[in-house]
Amino acid sequence: MHTSVREINTSSESDSSYFLRVDWEGRSLGSGFQMLLTDGQDAWRGEVSQAAVNSEAEELELKKEKYIHDLHQALTGAENSPSYSFTLTPDPPHHSGMVKLTYEKMQKEISFRLGCVPLKAVADPVKAVRELLLHGLQRGDALQQQNHKLEEENQRLIQEQQRITAEMKLYASSKEALETKLFSRFVLVMNEKKAKIRSLQETVTNLQETRSSDRQNNNNPGKSEQRAGRDNEVDVYGGSTDDEPEEEQPTPASNIPSRDSFLPQSLPLQAHWTTACVTSQTWPRVASGAFSRSGPRIPP
CATH class of the missing domain: 1.20.5 (Single alpha-helices involved in coiled-coils or other helix-helix interfaces)
Structure with missing residues (x-):
C-alpha cells in the first residue's frame, strides 16, 4: 500500500486549506485509489476504480500512461506544480454529507478536467x-x-x-x-646506446670505404698488373743467380759432349733430323770456342 498526503487549496477559497490523503495499491494510480479529504474538523472519503481511470483517459483522448502521470502529479503533489487546481462543491461544504472534488490541469490559460470524485462524509x-x-x-x-x-x-x-x-x-x-x-x-642507458651507435656507424663507414676501394681495384685491373709487373722486373734485374759465374769459366775438352750425345734415343725420326740439323749448325762454333786454346779442332 502506497500513501501520499498533501495540502490543497480550492479555487473559491484560496485562504482555506484542506489535506488530501491518497492510498493506492500496485505500481501506479492506474489500478484505482482511495481518497480522504479533511479540513481538520470534518472528513470525507471516496474511491476511484480502475475502470473510471480508463474511462477518463479515453474521454480526454490521452494515452493511459500520460493521463496517469498527470493524475499522479495532481493528487500527490510530487512536483508541487501550480498548473493543477481543485474545486470543491458545495464550497464551503458546511458539514455536508456529500461533496464533489474536481481536479483540473491548467495549460496555456486553458483548463481541462482530469477527474471528479464524489466524497461521502465520515461518521x-x-x-x-x-x-x-x-x-x-x-x-x-x-x-x-x-x-x-x-x-x-x-x-x-x-x-x-x-x-x-x-x-x-x-x-x-x-x-x-x-x-x-x-x-x-634512462639517460645513462641512452648515452650508452648513443656511444654504441656511433661506434657501429664508424665501423660501417670503414667497411664501406674498404669495400669501395676494393671495388675500384677490381674495376681497374690494368693498373694492378702494371704495378705487379714493375715489382717483378725489380726482382729479375736486381737479383743475382749462381749460374753466371759458372758460364764465365772455360769448359775443358773432356767435358765437351759428342754429337751423338745431343740426340735423344727415344725421339722419333723427325725429332732426330731436327736435332741433327741444329747440332751440325752449332757444333763448329762450340768446338772452335772450346778448342781454340788447348787442342785441335774437330772437323764438322
Whole structure:
C-alpha cells in the first residue's frame, strides 16, 4: 500500500486549506485509489476504480500512461506544480454529507478536467484526522531515519574521500620520485646506446670505404698488373743467380759432349733430323770456342 498526503487549496477559497490523503495499491494510480479529504474538523472519503481511470483517459483522448502521470502529479503533489487546481462543491461544504472534488490541469490559460470524485462524509472525523496525523508522524520519523542514514553515509564518504586524497598525494609523490629515478637511468642507458651507435656507424663507414676501394681495384685491373709487373722486373734485374759465374769459366775438352750425345734415343725420326740439323749448325762454333786454346779442332 502506497500513501501520499498533501495540502490543497480550492479555487473559491484560496485562504482555506484542506489535506488530501491518497492510498493506492500496485505500481501506479492506474489500478484505482482511495481518497480522504479533511479540513481538520470534518472528513470525507471516496474511491476511484480502475475502470473510471480508463474511462477518463479515453474521454480526454490521452494515452493511459500520460493521463496517469498527470493524475499522479495532481493528487500527490510530487512536483508541487501550480498548473493543477481543485474545486470543491458545495464550497464551503458546511458539514455536508456529500461533496464533489474536481481536479483540473491548467495549460496555456486553458483548463481541462482530469477527474471528479464524489466524497461521502465520515461518521467519525476525529478518527480520520488522527489517522492522518499518525501517518504524518510515521512519515516524518521515516524521513528522519532516512536523513540520519544519509548523514552517516555522507560522513563515511567524506572520510573515504579524505583517505583517498591522502593516498593520492602519497602516490603522486612516489610517482614523481620513481619517474625521476627512471629518467636518470634512462639517460645513462641512452648515452650508452648513443656511444654504441656511433661506434657501429664508424665501423660501417670503414667497411664501406674498404669495400669501395676494393671495388675500384677490381674495376681497374690494368693498373694492378702494371704495378705487379714493375715489382717483378725489380726482382729479375736486381737479383743475382749462381749460374753466371759458372758460364764465365772455360769448359775443358773432356767435358765437351759428342754429337751423338745431343740426340735423344727415344725421339722419333723427325725429332732426330731436327736435332741433327741444329747440332751440325752449332757444333763448329762450340768446338772452335772450346778448342781454340788447348787442342785441335774437330772437323764438322
